[in-house]
Amino acid sequence: MAADDSDAQLSAKIAHVSHIVFDLDGTLLDTESIADEVLAIVLTRHGKVWDGRGAQNRMGKRPLEAAAAVIQDYGLACTPLELNLEVLELLQERWKNARTLPGAVRLIKHFYSHGIPMAIASSSPARNIKIKLCHQEVVVAGDMVENGKPAPDIFLEAASRLNVEPIKCLVIEDAPAGVLAAKAAGMQVVAVPSIPSKDARPQYSSADVIYSSLLDFQPEVWGFPSLNDRIGGAIPIEPWYMGGPVIKGFGRGSKLLGTPTANLPTSAFSNHLASHVCGIYIGWAGLANRGVYKMVMSVGWNPYFDNKEKAVEPWILHDFSEDFYGEELRLIVVGYVRPEANFTTLEDLVERIHEDGRVAKAALDMNPFSDYAEDSYLTTPLPVSMSSN
Ligand code: ADP
Ligand code: RBF
Numbered sequence: 275m276a277a278d279d280s281d282a283q284l285s286a287k288i289a290h291v292s293h294i295v296f297d298l299d300g301t302l303l304d305t306e307s308i309a310d311e312v313l314a315i316v317l318t319r320h321g322k323v324w325d326g327r328g329a330q331n332r333m334g335k336r337p338l339e340a341a342a343a344v345i346q347d348y349g350l351a352c353t354p355l356e357l358n359l360e361v362l363e364l365l366q367e368r369w370k371n372a373r374t375l376p377g378a379v380r381l382i383k384h385f386y387s388h389g390i391p392m393a394i395a396s397s398s399p400a401r402n403i404k405i406k407l408c409h410q411e412v413v414v415a416g417d418m419v420e421n422g423k424p425a426p427d428i429f430l431e432a433a434s435r436l437n438v439e440p441i442k443c444l445v446i447e448d449a450p451a452g453v454l455a456a457k458a459a460g461m462q463v464v465a466v467p468s469i470p471s472k473d474a475r476p477q478y479s480s481a482d483v484i485y486s487s488l489l490d491f492q493p494e495v496w497g498f499p500s501l502n503d504r505i506g507g508a509i510p511i512e513p514w515y516m517g518g519p520v521i522k523g524f525g526r527g528s529k530l531l532g533t534p535t536a537n538l539p540t541s542a543f544s545n546h547l548a549s550h551v552c553g554i555y556i557g558w559a560g561l562a563n564r565g566v567y568k569m570v571m572s573v574g575w576n577p578y579f580d581n582k583e584k585a586v587e588p589w590i591l592h593d594f595s596e597d598f599y600g601e602e603l604r605l606i607v608v609g610y611v612r613p614e615a616n617f618t619t620l621e622d623l624v625e626r627i628h629e630d631g632r633v634a635k636a637a638l639d640m641n642p643f644s645d646y647a648e649d650s651y652l653t654t655p656l657p658v659s660m661s662s663n
């Protein structure tokens with residue numbers, strides 16, 4: 275099933291549920307980029323280079339099973355236990371840096387305010403979950419059940435502690451092993467791949483729906499009260515600040531679509547966001563010698579063009595008389611509009627981009643979006659040492 279199925283189509287296929295079971299790592303918390311950072315360090319010690327290979331094999335598994343996957347994927351000569359000792363030492367000091375993923379706090383607050391019972395079913399050992407979480411009513415840890423994901427044990431235990439039948443539970447998961455475990459437990463499952471990618475879909479094929487982020491979750495589809503927090507058509511998000519030189523993109527924004535996009539390198543994102551974020555967003559754009567403007571941007575692989583590389587493409591809602599490649603562009607991204615979609619015709623894509631532009635123009639005049647226009651980040655020139663080319 276595609277993320278762009280209409281709500282009505284989805285609702286017709288889906289049985290209502292009453293309880294929510296969240297995975298933790300990679301679903302609510304961005305622990306995967308911390309794990310990647312640590313693996314890169316450890317693999318270097320073993321004379322190997324971390325290249326992201328095998329991330330999907332490792333994700334969602336318990337520590338020893340994940341270590342075995344890494345050993346196999348990289349041909350290491352140590353045992354899973356040895357690898358884990360090395361990894362754990364580095365991880366322990368980094369867990370506290372884990373940030374919540376976009377949309378996670380919004381969803382938990384929503385369910386909490388409506389009294390919807392929630393549980394966490396995390397493959398992490400109980401003592402690590404304690405460090406990562408402040409408070410949660412029902413928590414089942416990987417070391418509290420016999421078999422790890424993809425076995426159904428952990429979700430069945432969560433249902434039993436929530437005192438509800440598995441069929442009434444909706445699982446929200448980022449990892450293929452977790453999706454399989456939830457299905458084996460007889461639950462419905464929303465997959466939010468923790469590293470959205472062009473070709474992640476086949477590994478999540480048993481999920482009832484795949485979203486590119488928690489911001490796309492529609493509670494009413496599952497029989498829960500809907501979220502009504504859009505302002506002028508956009509969902510307020512924790513703002514992200516990003517800046518960098520305008521680079522050459524695919525060369526079709528102006529020519530093919532009539533909506534030029536001043537592409538930024540993805541490295542302008544923090545590590546955390548570069549890997550997790552996809553979709554259409556609104557915000558403010560600043561060019562030091564020109565001014566501050568409204569903007570609407572697309573982040574992702576442009577399904578219509580099926581790009582190989584992920585792109586960050588802000589369309590600045592202003593008519594410029596010239597190109598400004600190489601100039602430092604500053605963005606504050608403040609709202610989320612929709613996931614990237616595919617279209618049957620180019621006109622449909624163009625019409626949708628203009629619709630997004632209208633949403634941005636109107637929403638950015640409203641609180642809290644309008645406040646950020648004054649932020650000095652948008653117009654602060656780079657220090658001289660960094661702007662010398
Ligand atoms: P590319 O594929 O190289 O990004 P585009 O056709 O998308 O090319 O054109 C983008 C370029 O056009 C930007 O890098 C910028 O220099 C210029 N430009 C002119 N007007 C705008 C605008 N309103 N928004 C974004 N970029 C613009
Ligand atoms: N491309 C898509 O394939 N699907 C989309 O839903 C989509 N939405 C966009 C929304 C906005 C506001 C902008 C500026 C671009 C969007 N594009 C989308 C990207 C478009 O394909 C891209 O700008 C061209 O590839 C030009 O490089």
Ligand code: MG
Nearest residue numbers: 523527535537
């Ligand atoms: Mg462009």
